[in-house]
Amino acid sequence: MTTGDDERRPQLSRRRLLMGGAAAGVGAVAAVGVDAVWRSSSSPAPPLHGDETVSFHGTHQAGVTTAPPAHATFLGLDLRDGVDGEALRRLMQILTDDARRLTDGRAALADSEPELATVPARLSVTFGFGPRFVERAAGTAARPSWLRPLPAFGIDRLEERWSDGDLLIQVAAEDPLTVAHAVRMVLKDSRSFATVRWSQTGFRRARGSERPGTTMRNLFGQVDGTANLAAEEFDRLVWIQEGWLAGGTSFVMRRIHMDLDEWDRLDRDGREQSVGRRLSNGAPLTGTQEHDEPDFEATNSLGFPVIAEFSHIRRAHSEDPDEQILRRAYNYDLAPSGEEVSDSGLIFGSFQADVDRQFVPVQRRLDELDLLNKWTVPIGSSVFAIPPGCGPDGYIGETLLE
Amino acid sequence: MRTTTTIAAIAAATTLLLAGCGGEEAADSEASSSLSMSDPWVKSADDGMTAAFGELANDGDDDVTVVAVTSPASPMIELHETVDDGSGEMTMREIEGGFVIPAGESMTLEPGGNHIMLMDLTGPIAAGDEVTFTLELSDGSTLDVEAPAKDYAGANENYEEGETDHDMGDMS
Numbered sequence A: 001m002t003t004g005d006d007e008r009r010p011q012l013s014r015r016r017l018l019m020g021g022a023a024a025g026v027g028a029v030a031a032v033g034v035d036a037v038w039r040s041s042s043s044p045a046p047p048l049h050g051d052e053t054v055s056f057h058g059t060h061q062a063g064v065t066t067a068p069p070a071h072a073t074f075l076g077l078d079l080r081d082g083v084d085g086e087a088l089r090r091l092m093q094i095l096t097d098d099a100r101r102l103t104d105g106r107a108a109l110a111d112s113e114p115e116l117a118t119v120p121a122r123l124s125v126t127f128g129f130g131p132r133f134v135e136r137a138a139g140t141a142a143r144p145s146w147l148r149p150l151p152a153f154g155i156d157r158l159e160e161r162w163s164d165g166d167l168l169i170q171v172a173a174e175d176p177l178t179v180a181h182a183v184r185m186v187l188k189d190s191r192s193f194a195t196v197r198w199s200q201t202g203f204r205r206a207r208g209s210e211r212p213g214t215t216m217r218n219l220f221g222q223v224d225g226t227a228n229l230a231a232e233e234f235d236r237l238v239w240i241q242e243g244w245l246a247g248g249t250s251f252v253m254r255r256i257h258m259d260l261d262e263w264d265r266l267d268r269d270g271r272e273q274s275v276g277r278r279l280s281n282g283a284p285l286t287g288t289q290e291h292d293e294p295d296f297e298a299t300n301s302l303g304f305p306v307i308a309e310f311s312h313i314r315r316a317h318s319e320d321p322d323e324q325i326l327r328r329a330y331n332y333d334l335a336p337s338g339e340e341v342s343d344s345g346l347i348f349g350s351f352q353a354d355v356d357r358q359f360v361p362v363q364r365r366l367d368e369l370d371l372l373n374k375w376t377v378p379i380g381s382s383v384f385a386i387p388p389g390c391g392p393d394g395y396i397g398e399t400l401l402e
Numbered sequence B: 001m002r003t004t005t006t007i008a009a010i011a012a013a014t015t016l017l018l019a020g021c022g023g024e025e026a027a028d029s030e031a032s033s034s035l036s037m038s039d040p041w042v043k044s045a046d047d048g049m050t051a052a053f054g055e056l057a058n059d060g061d062d063d064v065t066v067v068a069v070t071s072p073a074s075p076m077i078e079l080h081e082t083v084d085d086g087s088g089e090m091t092m093r094e095i096e097g098g099f100v101i102p103a104g105e106s107m108t109l110e111p112g113g114n115h116i117m118l119m120d121l122t123g124p125i126a127a128g129d130e131v132t133f134t135l136e137l138s139d140g141s142t143l144d145v146e147a148p149a150k151d152y153a154g155a156n157e158n159y160e161e162g163e164t165d166h167d168m169g170d171m172s
Helices: A005-023 A034-040 A085-103 A114-118 A131-138 A176-190 A231-237 A268-275 A312-316 A355-368 B006-012
Strands: A071-079 A124-129 A167-173 A194-203 A249-258 A330-334 A343-352 A376-386 B035-043 B050-058 B064-070 B077-084 B090-094 B099-101 B106-109 B115-118 B130-137 B142-150
Touching: A071 A131, A071 A176, A071 A343, A085 A124, A085 A131, A085 A176, A085 B142, A114 A176, A124 A131, A167 A176, A167 A249, A176 A194, A249 A355, A268 A312, A312 A355, A343 A355, A343 A376, B035 B130, B050 B064, B050 B099, B050 B142, B064 B077, B090 B115, B099 B106
Parallel strands: B035 B142
Antiparallel strands: A071 A167, A071 A194, A124 A167, A124 A376, A194 A330, A249 A343, A249 A376, A330 A343, B035 B050, B050 B106, B050 B115, B064 B099, B064 B130, B077 B090, B077 B115, B130 B142
């Protein structure tokens, strides 16, 4: 029942001594009594990943250019009727307070499971506003022209249960229990303002499985996201410079079902041709290393392009340096139903300063022709405005709601 | 009474309230100068009763007693403790003599424990509202606290006086 520090501290030291014991090669039998040894030694215990934090405060929200942690849950909420600008301000103040504390490894106010809050594990909580949120907050004039559903694409088979939404909450951390607790907390505090429209959970490689910065692989086995924006382009192509969104950005989220059973029928050469990259390391078919520039002019002995006309990277490539986006994707893998043995895909996310200028032209080319479309189907689609970050006394959305 | 060490209180306290924790600040002898309340919050409710919580810390050299709390949100406010009624059932009742926070210690007001009970709301308290409380101390000094309201499903303790459950807050 007690929650005082005198209760917490021994637990912390037990955790540390186990880590310390393991690092020193002390066996399980010898671990009894290590407590006393550890207390008397001055050598610090190795730091835990779970203690690492990502700063919540700043010009920009965390969770955009932050290195993607292993686990993420995306929540799409619908505002209840009658929730007006004043209520939205209260909502965002509460959610900001929750996020501020949880990302710092502290329990939220009125957190009924405060012990679950003590492992931040690089937790970030990022908020995005859909068209209706912005209009209720500040009228139609405040809505950027790109903040609307994407134009309909021929390949789309969109389902309402995965699409749109008034409020996005992206919760991401290296630890799935941390994510689950933060999700529970923000949803409890949203309940009187909004209902859950969808929840999408995704994963990447576990922390420490690969070198940090390794491009992720999707469930087709492909290296996915090689041609991503460089940090020096963020100010120009990710962050919005003016208005209430200055310091913010936009987020396009597409749920893309991947037909693994059909993909299984394709041989390795066909798989590489469809994308234009090698499966082994993601190198373009005209190169040897992942980050080699693709040579779209190169032809084979028959005179055909090495990187085929229908390949994904050729169709996604633009000569216009503004038609670039910051990709941040997660895999999903749900329980199969019926005869299926997989219900898998990609939670594709992209950040860009202007959806219409940067994202739509690329998607239009992929819609017209991309061999990968044979195995991938967009089933969900949403667009959100990501407001700027805030300081220790502010709240997310204050530039819109004040 | 639940008390924790000063270190625990400081760890939980907001930076604003840490300013005077050097210990030897005898210049101001009012009890309110050594008392702080961190992480205050109040359970949202449409009408009737609800409760407020937080961490009271006394960094002074003398005990501090909170004898009463007032707020525009409720004309009648009581200081409650939750005790074993003898049968193993936890019930809440008005505490005699107020909340006593010994010198250098702190007291947690939390669901299931000591709390500030708003007996008759003047209007709804919605999630995200800020409610002002004035804590009156035994020497006549006061401490003002701003507490945000949060939806909370718990804090539904029994009342010693009555047989029925009194929901501390009416969740809708």
